[in-house]
Amino acid sequence: MELDDQEKIIAVINEKFDGEILQTEMLYDFFTITLKKDRIVPIIRHLYDHPDTKFQYLTTMCGIHFPDLNQIAMMYQLHNMVSNLRIRLKIYLPIENPTVPTLTTVFPAANWMERETFDFYGVIFEGHPNLKRILNVEEMTIFPLRKEYPLEDQVREDKNDSMFGR
Amino acid sequence: MDVKEPVTDQFYQAQEKQYSYLNLGPTHPATHGIFQNVLKMDGEVIVEATPTIGYIHRAFEKLAERRPYNQITPITDRMNYCSAPINNIGWHLTVEKLLGIEIPKRVQYLRVIIMELARITDHLICNAVIAVDTGALTGFVYMFQQRELVYEIYEEICGARLTSNVGRIGGFEREWPEKAWEKIHKFLKEFPVVLKEFENLLNRNRIFMDRTINVGGISAEMALSYSFSGVNLRAAGVDYDVRVAKPYSSYEDFKFIIPVGKSGDVYDRFMVRQEEMRQSLSIIKQAIEKLPEGPHHAKVPEFYLPPKEEVYNNMEALIYHFKIVMGETDVPKREVYHCVEGGNGELGFYLISDGGRTPFRLHMRRPCFIYYQAYPEMIKGSMLSDAILTMSSMNVIAGELDA
């Protein structure tokens, strides 16, 4: 993605949301923009509609837990199929109450992706049609993908750690 | 009571409409996998479907955070187990992109050959299952026999039949044995004949066409809004294929067309897969003709296990060998996303490494998980038998659905 494309995208964002961009960098072939957390959906809607950018395909979305920063990052990847451009938007949420407005208004595909992120990281998506756990058992209380929870399930009795020299 | 007005009408309006609930549940022969749909039915017609998934959720993403980089390959081929080599090589391409390893041309061509073989087997099983769901049971047995031939090719190359764990970061673990080439040539000669037979059985078959044409269709806009990718998107009319949009592993050297459907129904998906199998065959032939000479792995000993005689003779190889086997190789602190054209869509790996021995975060873009959301939309108002046909034509694989 050449330089002028990057400027164009930054210009489009700054046109209506000046000061929202915290940092932009070029990671391999992905233009990554880190934004403030509260106006993410209007920005994505703006990128969706704007004739210069027209990012109308949500490739994927996931959460990332940074224990040392005490934050949960949300990563959205958008794709403009006509001009084959891909960008990645990142926002950082405090771990106490990670809440983000839902993206299902713009992309219906975000429905299950958000439910999965809620299931793994506990990020609350305001306005989501039915925000429930999708992959895990409903009665599960912890958010398993967070770093502080162990990988193995704790109720097993046969594989105690002495066997593995831990 | 007014005699002229028939009594039944009042009785009929008085009763509000009752629906029956059918459980297309986890253990159901028609779902070809483990997902559950509670169907709200009015007689035979489906009014509403509420899916429930996660019945074989195995926490791949958490598991990947505890394993060194070359030990994650066995996990990836348990995602879409119908075409395991594509997942493995997709993962290896991601790590090589992160490390910036330069892959020799020969390895890229070998990878293209085994990925196209895997694509053929994936489409084989899906088309055979569509045939089974419309009642043509014999098609499945013949198609599965072809899959056995490809299993034998996998055995020659990497020892395993289904979960192949093929290749390493940087190339293949050994040069492909002579027997593997023999079997590939035999497969290339035999398979088109059987594929032609299977097509004559089904393509212009009156029953098959009536059962599949404009059943479970989806428009291009709706497919894009639900982030479809792969065969289901191409059947809806959008010609997006990762091998052409973002060529990887020297796909740009080969000439192949992308079959595109019109109305996105089951018949289009079936035909797109049939044509893609033929395109894969032509890619394999081109790759075999233009196969360059050269090593079967890149010169990067700190990630690719050095050969044994080197390990015994010089010191660096011994250190590299020890670090790789103990999984202590440190990876620079970077973030990368790489996507591959999998059996049923764009299979992406979003990898963040924090310099340690295991990935900090690995998110897998699983095409099944994303496009299966549209299933309740697609079967609203259709008959029950069409709903089962739509599900098998979308090639939803449970392992990839709830990773």
Add this chain to the structure above:
Amino acid sequence: MEDSTLAQYIPIALMFIVAVGFIVFIMLATHLVGPKRNTQVKLEAFESGIPSIGNARIPFNIKYFLVAILFVLFDVEVIFMYPWAVNFKELGLLGFIEMVLFIVSLLIGFFYIIKKGALTWDD
């Protein structure tokens, strides 16, 4: 040999008894020999492993019932044609006319059904 006509039927009766007897014997034997464990869970309805919701006995559309009954009706009509078809030659022209009358009377019923709209499926 006055009971000869009756005697002819003994083999058929024997074959009938053996058939029915075999079925009864097998059912009884498996019932007695086979182990049984009628627990409460086992007697519940099996719905793909999930406790079933809703109730199956609800009023459903009349068209399903109509199609079934009409099939039975016309199937019985076909059964009457078998004896006629077997000795088609002996019955000659008279038998043929009788059968045509029989079929025409049922065809009238068929047109009535079509006009009445009993067979329209997607309302």
Add this chain to the structure above:
Amino acid sequence: METLANGIKVGERPEGIEGHGFFATSLEKVVGMARKNSIWPLPFATSCCGIEFMATMGAHYDLARFGSERLSFSPRQADLLMVMGTIAKKMGPVLKQVYEQMAEPRWVLSVGACASSGGIFDTYSVLQGIDRIIPVDVYVPGCPPRPEQIIDGVMKIQRLVETESLRRRDSAEYKAMLNSYGIE
């Protein structure tokens, strides 16, 4: 395996008193032999082992040679519950329900490392082995096991079926074993 005059090999028959034109043996042996060669499997196929089971049922390896041609997807007519693939915790109650609704006498074949012990997925969401919730008769190792291994597992089940006494299912220790799993 004795061969007749015209070269046809005869399967091993249960021992019994043999005379001119008759053969007498205990009812148990006859019922055992009948059951052994007509097992109806319930393929509880969840993930990769399910695809390997398709290969076993395919023309190349053909499980039908051992008498289990007819798969029964409803537990009512199933004799052998073949659990193939990973069983997550969400799937546990479903498996227990299917097992309890199977008609007696019933056997369980746990195919693959995931079903037998959770396999490589030692994670928070996977049931570490189905013998935590239902009694298992034969375990088949492998991830996924080759079709020959699955067939070997079915042959071991056949040996169990043949030598099982008719009154085992009503005996006290069988009931105690079931109660230990919470199945009455």
